[in-house]
Structure formats: structure tokens, C-alpha cells
């Protein structure tokens with residue numbers, strides 16, 4: 001666990017179209033994470049199949065790719081202490097009905113196939129996902145106070 005741990009967080013097409021981008025970003029900002037990359041991307045099915053390669057073969061896979069390709073997503077990298085695990089707990093469970101109030105899915109979503117956001121499930125997945133979604137690399141910047149405020 002380190003203060004420079006990075007996670008890949010993505011607001012899915014339904015989250016974008018339901019105008020939840022600001023609310024989701026605010027939660028990560030207010031928790032204390034640092035935004036180090038962000039862009040709006042309308043991903044191709046081929047790109048999404050790479051992102052979800054581990055799920056190929058699942059019965060919901062074709063529907064998942066169609067859903068994720070239906071509109072732009074917000075691709076983001078957030079940095080901070082235990083960002084991968086904490087990011088997942090902020091999102092809630094995969095099935096929003098099992099997500100507690102206070103989590104993003106628990107507050108804003110109902111269905112597993114429309115769960116508005118994605119978060120990396122391990123540091124290794126985060127590294128792969130960041131490389132897939134930000135092949136151009138990430139801009140580095142320093143907050144003067146970041147060493148003691150988090």
C-alpha cells in the first residue's frame with residue numbers, strides 16, 4: 001500500500017448519460033484521492049473486449065460489450081493511499097442491489113447490467129487498464145501540500 005497507488009476508474013455510458021459524472025468525481029476528490037488522468041472516450045467493441053478479456057465466454061459478455069459501446073465513458077486514473085481497494089468499496093458491489101447506501105452504486109444504480117461505474121480489482125489490473133486506456137501516458141504534476149494532506 002502506498003500513497004502513489006493508482007487505480008483505473010471508469011464512468012460507464014449510463015453514468016455519463018444520467019449526468020452523474022460530477023457527483024462521482026466529487027466523491028473521489030472529497031475522499032482525498034488525486035486525479036491524474038481523465039478523458040471522455042467512445043470506445044470500440046474491440047477495445048472493450050480487451051478491457052473485459054477475463055469475462056469472454058460469460059453469457060452476459062455480448063450484452064456487456066454492447067452496453068459499454070453505447071456511448072462515451074469517462075476514463076480516469078486516481079492516485080492515493082490504498083486507491084484500488086478503497087475505490088472498489090466506494091463503488092459498492094457489482095450488483096447495485098447488494099451495494100450499501102453511501103456507495104456510488106448503492107446510491108445511484110439498481111441493475112447489475114447498468115451499474116454506472118468500473119474500478120480496477122487489483123494493483124496489477126489497474127496497471128494493465130491504465131496502459132490500455134491511456135497509451136499516451138499520464139501527465140505528472142505536484143501538489144505543494146500533498147505529502148501531508150490526504
Ligand code: RTP
Nearest residue numbers: 060064093094112113114115117118119120121
Ligand atoms: P467492473 O469490472 O465493471 O468494475 O465490475 P466488477 O469487477 O464489479 O464485476 P465483473 O464480474 O468484472 O463484471 C464486469 C461487469 O459486467 C457486468 N455484469 N453483468 N450477470 C450479469 O448480467 C452481469 N454480471 C456482470 C457488470 O456491468 C459488471 O460491472
